[in-house]
Amino acid sequence: MKIIRWRADRRPTQQELEILFKAEGLEEFIVEELAPGAEQKEHKHPFDEVRMIIQGAMRYNVAGNEFMLREGDRLELPSNSRHWTRVEKDVPCLSIYAFRVSSIKKGTHF
Secondary structure, three states, rough: OOOEEEOOOOOOOOEEEEEHHOOOOOOOOOEEEOOOOOEEEEOOOOOOEEEEEOOOOOEEEEEOOEEEEEEOOHHHEEEOOOEEEEOOOOOEEEEEEEEEEOOOOOOOOO
């Protein structure tokens, strides 16, 4: 797992993050908006996930380690990592995420 904190004075725009993802070869990304308090129960998936927060904040728990992702922060989560998420604050969380195709084993079905 790798967390990269946003250090610039201003938060990144959705368009800037989309350009960044495309430049990294993450062409098939999803922009997701989750309501305040939304939770995703513990789960895992067979691919590496890359996620950046555009607006709001999201709490993650990965294998018992809790942390907060805020605007501009990036998470690179290895495949098969058990995790859950919860949107913090009283505002929705807008994020962009993709999975690394190279991390998916041949024959994997979703």
